[in-house]
Amino acid sequence: MINIAILGCGVVGGGCASLIVENKSMLEALANDTVDIKYILDLRDMPDSPFADKMIKDFNIILNDPDVDVVIETMGGARPAYDFSLACLEAGKHVVTSNKEVVSKFGDTLLEAARKNGVNYLFEASVGGGIPLLRTITDGIASSNEITEISGILNGTTNYILTRMFGSGASFENALAEAQEKGYAERNPSADVDGIDAARKTNILAALATGKLAGEELIHTEGITKINGEDVVAAKKYGAEIKLLGRVVRSGDKTYAYVAPHFVPHSNMLSNVSGVYNAVSVSGNYIGDAIIYGQGAGAKATASAVISDVANIISGKEKHATRSFLRDNSFPSDFAEFCCKRYVRFADGENLDKAAMIFENAKILERNAIVTQKMSEKEFSEKISLFKVENVIRVL
Amino acid sequence: MINIAILGCGVVGGGCASLIVENKSMLEALANDTVDIKYILDLRDMPDSPFADKMIKDFNIILNDPDVDVVIETMGGARPAYDFSLACLEAGKHVVTSNKEVVSKFGDTLLEAARKNGVNYLFEASVGGGIPLLRTITDGIASSNEITEISGILNGTTNYILTRMFGSGASFENALAEAQEKGYAERNPSADVDGIDAARKTNILAALATGKLAGEELIHTEGITKINGEDVVAAKKYGAEIKLLGRVVRSGDKTYAYVAPHFVPHSNMLSNVSGVYNAVSVSGNYIGDAIIYGQGAGAKATASAVISDVANIISGKEKHATRSFLRDNSFPSDFAEFCCKRYVRFADGENLDKAAMIFENAKILERNAIVTQKMSEKEFSEKISLFKVENVIRVL
Numbered sequence: 001m002i003n004i005a006i007l008g009c010g011v012v013g014g015g016c017a018s019l020i021v022e023n024k025s026m027l028e029a030l031a032n033d034t035v036d037i038k039y040i041l042d043l044r045d046m047p048d049s050p051f052a053d054k055m056i057k058d059f060n061i062i063l064n065d066p067d068v069d070v071v072i073e074t075m076g077g078a079r080p081a082y083d084f085s086l087a088c089l090e091a092g093k094h095v096v097t098s099n100k101e102v103v104s105k106f107g108d109t110l111l112e113a114a115r116k117n118g119v120n121y122l123f124e125a126s127v128g129g130g131i132p133l134l135r136t137i138t139d140g141i142a143s144s145n146e147i148t149e150i151s152g153i154l155n156g157t158t159n160y161i162l163t164r165m166f167g168s169g170a171s172f173e174n175a176l177a178e179a180q181e182k183g184y185a186e187r188n189p190s191a192d193v194d195g196i197d198a199a200r201k202t203n204i205l206a207a208l209a210t211g212k213l214a215g216e217e218l219i220h221t222e223g224i225t226k227i228n229g230e231d232v233v234a235a236k237k238y239g240a241e242i243k244l245l246g247r248v249v250r251s252g253d254k255t256y257a258y259v260a261p262h263f264v265p266h267s268n269m270l271s272n273v274s275g276v277y278n279a280v281s282v283s284g285n286y287i288g289d290a291i292i293y294g295q296g297a298g299a300k301a302t303a304s305a306v307i308s309d310v311a312n313i314i315s316g317k318e319k320h321a322t323r324s325f326l327r328d329n330s331f332p333s334d335f336a337e338f339c340c341k342r343y344v345r346f347a348d349g350e351n352l353d354k355a356a357m358i359f360e361n362a363k364i365l366e367r368n369a370i371v372t373q374k375m376s377e378k379e380f381s382e383k384i385s386l387f388k389v390e391n392v393i394r395v396l
Numbered sequence: 397m398i399n400i401a402i403l404g405c406g407v408v409g410g411g412c413a414s415l416i417v418e419n420k421s422m423l424e425a426l427a428n429d430t431v432d433i434k435y436i437l438d439l440r441d442m443p444d445s446p447f448a449d450k451m452i453k454d455f456n457i458i459l460n461d462p463d464v465d466v467v468i469e470t471m472g473g474a475r476p477a478y479d480f481s482l483a484c485l486e487a488g489k490h491v492v493t494s495n496k497e498v499v500s501k502f503g504d505t506l507l508e509a510a511r512k513n514g515v516n517y518l519f520e521a522s523v524g525g526g527i528p529l530l531r532t533i534t535d536g537i538a539s540s541n542e543i544t545e546i547s548g549i550l551n552g553t554t555n556y557i558l559t560r561m562f563g564s565g566a567s568f569e570n571a572l573a574e575a576q577e578k579g580y581a582e583r584n585p586s587a588d589v590d591g592i593d594a595a596r597k598t599n600i601l602a603a604l605a606t607g608k609l610a611g612e613e614l615i616h617t618e619g620i621t622k623i624n625g626e627d628v629v630a631a632k633k634y635g636a637e638i639k640l641l642g643r644v645v646r647s648g649d650k651t652y653a654y655v656a657p658h659f660v661p662h663s664n665m666l667s668n669v670s671g672v673y674n675a676v677s678v679s680g681n682y683i684g685d686a687i688i689y690g691q692g693a694g695a696k697a698t699a700s701a702v703i704s705d706v707a708n709i710i711s712g713k714e715k716h717a718t719r720s721f722l723r724d725n726s727f728p729s730d731f732a733e734f735c736c737k738r739y740v741r742f743a744d745g746e747n748l749d750k751a752a753m754i755f756e757n758a759k760i761l762e763r764n765a766i767v768t769q770k771m772s773e774k775e776f777s778e779k780i781s782l783f784k785v786e787n788v789i790r791v792l
Contacts (some may be wrong), residue, residue, distance in 0.1 A: 006788030015682075019540060019682055022681075023541070023542070023682075026539075030609065053415035053615055066662075112737070124536070130683045130684065130686065132532050132537055132683075135532070135535055136528050136531070136532045136688075139531055139535070139704065139707075139708055139713065140520070140701075140704050141528055141700070142417060143422075143698045143703070143704050143708060144419065144699075144701075144702075144704040144706075144707055146419070146422075180422050181490030185463070233690035269668060269669075272668045273665075286411075286415055286419075286526070286697065286699055286700035287526045287528075287691070287700040288526065288691045288694075288696070288697050288702075289481040289690060289691070290526065290528065290688070290689065290691075291687075291688070291689040292532075292687070292688050292689075293665060293686065293687040293688075294667075294684065294685060294686035295684045295685070295686075298684070300682045300683075301683050301684050303540075303682055304537070304540045304541055304680065304682035305536075305540075305683075306540075307539070307540035307682075308535065308536050308537070308539050308540040310540075311535075312535055312539060315539070317535065317713070318713075346545065363702055391550055396588060
C-alpha cells in the first residue's frame, strides 16, 4: 500500500490529485501495489473539493504518519515549503516538488537529506513545467555526454508577451495587460518580467549540468521590461525573434549562467517557440544539439511532470541520491568575461559614425541601432560607456 | 570490473567505442567500477583501427566469456544480429542496440528473453538516433499520461530531400542525388524514400505506446517518391511544409499506426524541422504536446544514445523488464477507418467542378488541386476512384 500526501491544494496540487485518481490503475500497475492519496494539506477550508475527506490543516499529521510514503510539495514559496520538505525527507519519506524557489535556494541541503535517509528528492516539474526535461538531461544526455550548453525559454509569461509584441506589434505594457487578463501573468508581474523565475530555473539547470549550486543572486539576470517596438523592428530586420533565455554556457574551464533577452536568429529552432510554450536546447560533445519543447505551465502539464517523478519512485526505477548539488559560491564564472555579440539601440542624437569607429566591424541595423562583433561584457561596457544607450540585447 | 563487447565496428559501433574511451571517467563514476571494452567483433580486417587489439571475428568468444557484462549490437540487418542478441541475453548479458530492424521484427522475443534472464534489452538509439526519445516517453510521459498520439519526423534522409525541394525548388531526383553525394542517402535509397526505415521506427513507437508489437508489414507505409514541384507549390499556398511522418494515433478504442507524407501547417512546430534533423511530438492526456528534437543519425549522436543505455545499465538505474512487447497481429486498427483531410492533385484535364461536388466543402488550392474535408480512407478511396489523380497527401 503506497500512501501519498500533497502539501498545498492550489492549481498544481489539485492537478496532481486529479491525475493520481484518473490514472490510478496505471500507477498501481507500475507500483505493483495500491496507490492512494491519504492527506491533502491546505490552510483554506475547501468543503466543495472532491478531496474534502482528505483535507487537513496540521502538517504534523503527515509528518508523524509512518504510512505516508511519498509527499508532493506544491505549496510554492520558500518557507515553510523548505522546512516541511526537509522534515519529510528526514522522516524517511520521498519528496517530489514543483517548487523552483525551494530547489534553487535549498536543493543542496534537500538532496543531501534525501541521500542520508535513503529516499528521493525529485523536482522534474520545477523547470519547464510539463516538459520531461530534467530526467532527460540526467539519464539521456549527461550520462553519455559532456554538456557544453543549455539554453532555454523557461518562462511562458514573458514568451507570451514577446510573441504578442512580435505578432501584433503590441507595446510591452499592452501585451503584459493582455497576459494578465488571460491569467498568464500575475497582478505583480515582477517575478516573470524581471527574469527572477527564469533565473531560479537557470540555477537549477546549471546545478544539474555541473553539480554546483550557486546562490540565486549570482545568476546575472535581466528582464524584458526595456524592450520596445523599435527593438522588435530591429530584430525582424536582423532575421531574429527576441526571446528571454536562461543560459548555462561552458567555455574552456569557465561556466557562465545568466538570464537575459536575446536576438534568436530564425535559423535556431528556439526562435519558433511562441506563446506560453517553453523549450530548452541542450548541447553535448556527442549528441550535438537536442531540443525539448512543451507546456511550461498549467495545472495538467505540471501535474504530469510531478506524477512522472512519483511514478519513477513507486516503480522502484528512481534510485535515491543519483544527484547531488554542492553549494559553490565561486560558481558561476565571472560574467564580466562572458563573450557574445550585442544589439545596441542608441539614444536619439547619438553619433553612429563614432559608434562604428569604437565598435569595429559592427553591423548597422537601423539609423540608431547596430549589432557589434563578439566581445566580453567587460570590454563592451567600457566601450558603451562613451554613449547614451536606450537598450542592449545579446545576440545568440 | 565491467566489460563491454561491441558487435560490428561500422560507423555507429566505432562511434560507441570512441565515446566509451573519451567519457570513460564519467562512465566509471556512474558505475562506481572500472569500465572497459573487451572485444569488438567484425569480420573485416581492421589493422589500422585504434581498437585493433580488441578486434575478433568469432562471436563465440564473446558469448562464452562470463566476464562480458554488456553487449552493444551495432551490426545492422536482421540476422545474425537477432540470433547473437538472443544468445547473449540467454547467457545473462545485457544487450543494447541501435538496430531498428531487429527491434521492430523481434523486440517481443528479445524483451521476453531479457526478462527471463534478469538482464536488460535496451534500444534508445533505434528511433530518433541521438535524440533521448524512448526513455523520455517511457519514464517521463507514459508513466503519468495516457498517450494519445505520437507523430514524428523519423528519417533524416527524406527530411533532407524534402527540405531541399522546398528551399531551392530542387526536383525529387536532384535532391536525392544531392543527398547521396553528401552521404545522407544510400546508393539504393529505397529503405529511406519508400518509408521502410520510418515504418520500423513507427512500429517501435507504437509498441512503446501500447505494449503491442505489430508485424512491420501491417504498418501502412507510403514514401515520398511521388512528390513533385507542383505539390511543393500547393503546400506553400496552403501554409504548410511537406514532411514524411510516422504516426501512432489513438481514436476511441482504435490505434492507427502508419507512415506517409503530410502537409504540416506552419503553426505546427514539426514544420520547422529541416535538413537531416528528426523530431517527435508526443501527446498525452495531461502533458498536452511535447516535442523532442535532435540529430536523427550520425556516428556521434547515435553513439550518445547507445551509451546512455549502457550508462543506465551500469549505474543500476535501469531495472530489467520494465518494458514488454506482446506480439499482436490484430494491431494496429484497420487503416480503412482512419480519418483525415487530404490534399489531392488531379491529372490534367480532370473536372474540378465535379470534384467540388463529390468532395463537398473541399478547399480549391490550385487549378488542379484541392484539400478535402476530413473523411475515412475508405470513403476517400471510393470517391477518388471517380477521378484520375496524380498525387494524394494527407493533411496533419
